[in-house]
Amino acid sequence: MATATSTAGRTAWARNLAAPIRGFLHAEIGGSLILVAAIALALLWANLAPHSYEQLWETKATIAVGDHRLSTDLRGWINEGLMTLFFLVVGLEAKRELDVGELRERARLAVPAMAAFGGMAVAAAVYLLINAGGPGASGWGAAVSTDTALALGALSLVTRGRGLRARVFLLSMVVSDDLVALLIIALAYTETVSLTALAIALALFGVLIALRFAGTSWRAPTAILAGFGVWLAMFESGVDPVIAGLAIGLVTSAYPPARDDLERTTELARSFREQPTPELAYSARASMTAAISANERLQYLLHPWTSRVIVPLFALANAGVHLDGDLLSAASTSSITIGLVVAFVVAKPLGVLAATWVATRPAFGGTRPTLTWPALAVTASSAGVGFTVSLLVASLAFDGALLEQAKVGVLLTALLSPLVAWLAVRAMRRLPAEVRARQLEGTAPQIVDLSDEIDPDRDHVRGAPDAPVTLLEYGDLECPYCRDAWPVVHELQEQFGDELRYVFRHLPLSDVHPGAQMAAEATEAAAAQGAFWEMHERLLHDHDALTIADLHRHATELGLDVERFTDDLRRRRHAPRIARDVQSADASGVSGTPTFFINGRRHRGAYDGAALAAALRAAALRPVRS
Template sequence: MTEATTQRGFPLLPSRFSRGSKATRTTDNTAAALLLLFTVIAIAWANSPWADSYSTLLDTHLGLSVGAHHVEMSVKHFVNDALMTFFFFIVGLEVTREFTIGELTDRSRAAVPVIAAAAGLVIPAVVFLAFNPTGENAQAWGVVISTDTAFLVGALAIIKPKFPARVRIFLLTLAVVDDVGALCAIALFYSESVQVGPLLVAVALIGALALVRFLPLGVRGPAYAVLGVALWIALYLAGVHPTLAGVVIALSIPVFTPERRPVERAVDQIRAFRQSPNSEYARAASRSLRESISINERLQTTVGPTVSFVVLPLFALVNAGVRLDAQSLSTALRSPLTWGIVAGLVIGKFVGITGATWAIRRIGFGELAPGLTLRRIAGGAALSGIGFTISLFIVDIAITDPSRQDQARIGVLAASIIAFALGWAIFRITDWLSPPEPVGLKLLRPIDPDRDHARGARDAPLTLVEYGDFECPFCSRATGAIDEVRAHFGDELLYVWRHFPLERAHPRAFDAARASEAAALQGRFWEMAHELFAHQDDLEWSDIYRYAVAAGCDIEQFDQDVRVHSSKVLHRVTDDAEDAEAMDLNATPTLFVNGKRHKGPWDAASLIRALEGR
């Protein structure tokens, strides 16, 4: 799928932060439930008659011997320093994707959550330091800066506000910047005294990681693995928290959107395997499929579930086991450390995110996506006070005294509960007072056969509207899907094409759309469309004029319409594109089946089922 860019923006690509499939939401919710379950197990275990076995488990040492060399660390340190590297690796992959081809490439749309996230990092720390201005407690300010993404997504799923998709995208975009801030804080403020020798080795290894992308495809994976392990060891010896190796490795891994040629190469390999199944063709097809998707996305798919279902639950198990007896609770209730964490996460996050969003909109520095209001941002800001994974992670490295660690953990747990309750109340009240309206679920402008480019009977009972561009390799005309659908339904289907040129991703798409409208003035729209789709890789104006001739256009009239009457053909294109923007479309092809937005695959079989109501 090609993601959208109009004349006013940049491409928006789906990632973990914008994925909307039911399967993905179910996976996110399951991961959050598992994290909560292991948190409850840890607390119950630490407060049970078998509490000593819990402490024994955390202090049990794991070792590895190679010849005369021996390395060992406790179970808790193994989880926090080794396994959590994979968590930060996934965070790094997501950050790289979002800044390269994701939500954070849309400058005006990203400005609001980015600045709001920055305020959501700074204000909680200021609130915390108001309670703990000096002394050892002041070092724990980093505990309140981070939001737990897994619990945030799970909480949103439990509350079920009306039309949560845009709130979810906003919060997860905000979570990217939140993660960047937390990673920087760990690197700059929570690393031990730095050893120069190992640090120089680490710098050299980072340089080597940046060059891995230039190696042959077959050796890149092993090279990343070997250099990554070496970097972890170098950072560990240098006194820098070694989990940051995961982030550095992730930042060195390239990310890109699927391109036409690799996808078509994979299709050719699959076709060859289908005609003559053998192991050589199977390997070639498998390799082509892998190479058509960026390694960033493949790693998120393969490593991500392990992090969600294994690493994070284990982290919760070894870090959330706080004593909740009368003495520890009484001490926590009198502790400025506990109250500083509660206030920082609950009040600081809410005030920082909501206030910054209000200010940004007030001065016109950024814009919210359609369907988002300050009331809904406030609900999300309240939920952002759920701090868990990185908060507990920083508790362990910022505080050395076990009793103060327990006070801090109690503060994190209490803040998370309060933040959830506050977010639930805000969403429930605001949805009741001012129910949000869905955006982009229905076709904004009704079909007008006299104005639209339509094929089929005007009174056909079924309608299919496609917003696409002529350079998009996955648009339905390019893949032949629409031809199959029209052949299946015949006169029962009215098909409509509308323009949605993606200028940043497809720099010639807008010119191609104008050319098609110039051809339409001579009644040759569909013939020109056929030529443009057939030559998607060659859409310079010199080529387009040849296609106009092939489409049967009077070339002098075509040239005049493109140049002299350019405003007329321009408006036909921009009108469609503005409709798409108003509906907040962000991908081509986007299709509307019988006036309702189609969600899911756009192959011929899927579209036929959707049109038939199956």
């Protein structure tokens, strides 16, 4: 929970409990470091004590309820059980992007989806070409799927944490990639299928969808039971049950909290403060939870576990391979090892680029890409990392020596693809400035989140009218976080000069700040006498002193016509002006203060000087196009 001194905090109207795309990427990239450590540990273990390594993961574990038994080894419980949660989180993030993120404009989904399909098709074709007629041909499914964690980690490493759009594109692409890969597992690597169990899984999945329209009091426990039932039925059907995770994630909607829900939560919290009973505590907590979408609640709970525990545990159980001279000699000439390396490191990036070019052609009704072609080349190279699904498929297609050769190929992709991506970054940075500019002009603009365009005749604006970058804030004059943000805004204006204009709009949160509405009207009364910014700064500085007497004192010290100022407040002449700002905030999905928009694009995350300055510099390179 944020404290009053944190510039990254939010008021009780905070929009998200779970971090959106930036938080997802941050956790995924942090998890990739743990994943690399787990791979190294698995290799050390398998080479120093190979017998104990295999003995542990092949230990049988059984769950029995009456006459019904679920039995597999520890590796199977990880691969088919815990990994279901990993694919659930991937599906949740994809659905969040579809509902409220970059992909809510459906036309933008076509390009990364086509890129994923193209990369997979070319990779599979090259692998089959190398392994035609040989024992490795059956493992073509291991050559198609990108590892989400390692690919995002590699991209972040080579771009030094920059390039959010590239990471969003890669994430969108690998979700389609994972979906197709799981379908490949279900269709190509399932030997026997129980139609009865599969029908039960589909019926329970229908129950999950229907629960979206049910009451909130019993929906969550019922959904958990139905979701577990889907997994159990898939396990019994013979189809890999990890598919259940991705499917459930893709039907779990994301949405911003409604203003009515937030107001009800505030009232319940206030009631609990006045009468701290267990009933009111439970009601307030339940109301807060219900205000946030199930999608974001699940991500908040599961993502740290999947990225930093489950996937590294999967690596520990599957990446161990005894690298002796015989295996290395066999792998160096193995069509399986060579096929996997060429498919991922060479064929897949080329397939991604070719499919993206086709998908963006006007002749096919395509839209402009969201990335420049050099940036897309870096992203495509990062996508050439195979691990999680590749090892899953390899364990289904091979055993013995062939499986060991496949593991060597998969591990090599994790080393070579980041190297290719790094070389692509080096080449991109040497491009002339005019070439970079032409590339930027050929990309699609970012989706604008701001509902009402800036009107210089109505909005309060500081800075050059024609500045290439606009920073807009929705603020509350009684909010301590807005007070903390005000010096940051001043520093940014000094730092960027004529390159930046600043706009302030009112969002008084009257349910938590009773003096905010009157303070907002006082600044507008001062604006009528040409002193908006002077009054604005005074009230932010003294946000705990907003009585009528305090407002009169400020007006007197500013040399305003106090009688006119008082009459404006008494008649509430400027209340409609405040209401229009609040309506624009609602239309833009704003519910907390301070909330910033940069060139119409909502700024998410911290709003300290460094974070905002970085976002402003990025916007200066890509001003919003009309």
